Amino acid sequence: MTRFRLATFIITLGIARGLGAQEDSSYSKASELSLTPILSMTTRATSEDSAVVQRATGTLRGAQLVFRDLAGAGLMLRYSTGTLSGVGPAAGRFVYIDGRLLVGNDGFSIVPGYIIRESAFAGVQRRMGLARIGARIGHFFAGSGVMLSASGAYISTIKKESRDSVEARGIEGETSLKYVLPRLPFILQLSYQREVFNLLKQRATLRREELTRVSLGIGLHRGLLTR
Amino acid sequence: MRRFFLMAMLITSGQLRAQGANDRVIARDLLDRTRAAYNDLRFVRADSLAREVLALGARISRDTRIEALQLLSAANFPEPENQRRVAAARSAMVQLLKADLDSGIPRDLAWPGLDSLFRDVANSTFAMTVVVRRENAIIGIAGAAPVRVRTNRPSSVVLEVRSQEGIESAVVDSVATATDTVLQLRPLRGVQPLLKGGEFELIVRVTDLASRETITRTFDGVAFVPEFTHEPTPVFDAGSLLPIRGKPQRIATAVVGVIVGAGTVAIGRLLRAGEPIGAAGDTDRRFVAVGATIAVGSIVAGLFDRGRDLNRNRATNDRVRREFEARLRVVEEENIRRSTQYRASITINTEAR
Numbered sequence: 001m002t003r004f005r006l007a008t009f010i011i012t013l014g015i016a017r018g019l020g021a022q023e024d025s026s027y028s029k030a031s032e033l034s035l036t037p038i039l040s041m042t043t044r045a046t047s048e049d050s051a052v053v054q055r056a057t058g059t060l061r062g063a064q065l066v067f068r069d070l071a072g073a074g075l076m077l078r079y080s081t082g083t084l085s086g087v088g089p090a091a092g093r094f095v096y097i098d099g100r101l102l103v104g105n106d107g108f109s110i111v112p113g114y115i116i117r118e119s120a121f122a123g124v125q126r127r128m129g130l131a132r133i134g135a136r137i138g139h140f141f142a143g144s145g146v147m148l149s150a151s152g153a154y155i156s157t158i159k160k161e162s163r164d165s166v167e168a169r170g171i172e173g174e175t176s177l178k179y180v181l182p183r184l185p186f187i188l189q190l191s192y193q194r195e196v197f198n199l200l201k202q203r204a205t206l207r208r209e210e211l212t213r214v215s216l217g218i219g220l221h222r223g224l225l226t227r
Numbered sequence: 228m229r230r231f232f233l234m235a236m237l238i239t240s241g242q243l244r245a246q247g248a249n250d251r252v253i254a255r256d257l258l259d260r261t262r263a264a265y266n267d268l269r270f271v272r273a274d275s276l277a278r279e280v281l282a283l284g285a286r287i288s289r290d291t292r293i294e295a296l297q298l299l300s301a302a303n304f305p306e307p308e309n310q311r312r313v314a315a316a317r318s319a320m321v322q323l324l325k326a327d328l329d330s331g332i333p334r335d336l337a338w339p340g341l342d343s344l345f346r347d348v349a350n351s352t353f354a355m356t357v358v359v360r361r362e363n364a365i366i367g368i369a370g371a372a373p374v375r376v377r378t379n380r381p382s383s384v385v386l387e388v389r390s391q392e393g394i395e396s397a398v399v400d401s402v403a404t405a406t407d408t409v410l411q412l413r414p415l416r417g418v419q420p421l422l423k424g425g426e427f428e429l430i431v432r433v434t435d436l437a438s439r440e441t442i443t444r445t446f447d448g449v450a451f452v453p454e455f456t457h458e459p460t461p462v463f464d465a466g467s468l469l470p471i472r473g474k475p476q477r478i479a480t481a482v483v484g485v486i487v488g489a490g491t492v493a494i495g496r497l498l499r500a501g502e503p504i505g506a507a508g509d510t511d512r513r514f515v516a517v518g519a520t521i522a523v524g525s526i527v528a529g530l531f532d533r534g535r536d537l538n539r540n541r542a543t544n545d546r547v548r549r550e551f552e553a554r555l556r557v558v559e560e561e562n563i564r565r566s567t568q569y570r571a572s573i574t575i576n577t578e579a580r
Contacts, residue, residue, distance in 0.1 A: 053510075055510060177520070190524070192513070196498060198500075198501070
């Protein structure tokens with residue numbers, strides 16, 4: 001119910017933002033392109049039975065590429081990898097490749113995408129493909145260089161894994177603050193991302209996961225107004 | 228208009244020339260008789276004849292007047308001591324110096340006593356010399372007729388023009404302190420006429436800075452001063468410029484920052500995995516710090532919000548400025564062309580009244 005409310009809130013706010021978006025003849029925008037190396041301080045909690053919670057932490061390293069056209073539509077690619085330290089299935093090598101389309105404008109976008117997620121499962125390193133559909137709301141305050149956004153998405157495997165019929169479903173929420181430095185092509189980024197995730201087999205839950213990432217990045221951008 | 232003035236000058240000068248020739252003959256005759264009387268040591272007679280010459284007043288030339296005053300000075304201070312009238316001699320010398328600072332006692336009349344008296348009078352008399360050019364072609368709006376003024380004491384010098392009727396007058400140049408200076412009689416000041424066409428009086432007024440004694444010399448002149456028409460200089464209307472920054476969005480930035488910060492906390496608190504993870508307490512509490520950072524960072528960054536850079540307006544303003552500067556250049560070049568091609572003329576009677 002809570003998740004439903006959160007999603008409804010984001011979508012309603014986004015539609016309002018989208019409707020409120022208007023063109024202004026006093027300034028022109030350029031296409032936005034940014035490339036930001038990112039460090040993600042990651043906490044992962046997993047539970048494979050109903051009693052034990054195992055935790056792992058670590059820093060994932062990667063990069064994020066964002067392109068937006070004049071209307072605000074575009075794509076985002078995010079790659080991060082690293083090893084999480086801890087005990088049990090939560091620990092181990094973790095790879096996360098996230099591709100998103102941004103369909104909409106600066107204020108509101110519907111965000112379909114695809115995630116490749118690689119982590120230890122059942123004693124082996126396993127790669128899993130997941131589709132996602134979500135929404136993003138945001139606003140760039142060009143006078144101060146502050147870009148704020150919030151997004152939410154539903155994540156799911158498109159079809160069951162062929163070898164063992166495992167499927168995955170989850171939900172993700174993310175907030176982000178970006179700061180564009182005056183007169184310089186640099187952008188600072190701070191984001192908080194929470195992903196809750198279930199691995200299922202024949203409707204039975206094999207594993208629950210809660211992945212939290214606090215990401216910091218300093219990147220280059222082109223096209224954002226630099227005051 | 229110019230033809231009219233030239234014709235008027237020709238007619239007037241023709242009549243004056245005839246009258247002046249007659250006066251010159253009379254004055255010359257009187258001066259010759261004065262010199263003869265002086266040479267015959269008839270000093271009283273010489274004094275009387277010299278005064279007759281001076282009595283002709285404005286009808287005699289400056290040179291004739293100076294010669295008469297020189298003879299008058301000499302006739303009243305001859306070598307025979309018993310025939311000297313020192314006061315009268317001094318008075319004549321003062322007038323002589325006032326007529327022309329550079330004048331003196333000519334060699335044929337001079338003797339040591341007379342020279343000594345003249346030096347004494349010169350030391351105690353405030354005097355000046357004014358040299359004007361008769362024909363002055365004015366080329367360009369800054370062109371001028373030079374008027375050289377010399378005095379024997381530091382003085383203030385004022386150059387004034389007055390219409391012949393004396394109705395309009397204007398100071399055209401001045402110097403605060405000088406003993407030898409060249410003032411400029413300009414028909415225009417900038418683009419405004421100082422000197423209207425037609426007859427005028429040129430008045431040179433010098434004032435001894437110590438004694439405040441003033442000497443004035445007046446010259447007659449005729450000016451041909453066409454009107455100078457110039458293109459008015461366009462004035463840039465800063466009010467037509469568009470704003471180059473939008474309104475600062477400090478409050479909106481802070482509000483949205485707080486909302487997103489609160490959203491971060493909401494995600495951290497509410498978006499939890501099912502049991503047992505969700506029931507085991509927070510696996511991560513950094514959402515509080517991140518949410519606070521987003522909120523506070525937005526508020527702080529918003530405080531420095533000077534408004535969005537309105538780059539289209541900026542470009543429009545630049546274009547407006549460029550167009551204005553181009554228009555200004557065209558007008559300035561045209562006005563420079565007109566000002567250098569401007570012509571006027573000033574004719575001044577070199578004989579002061």
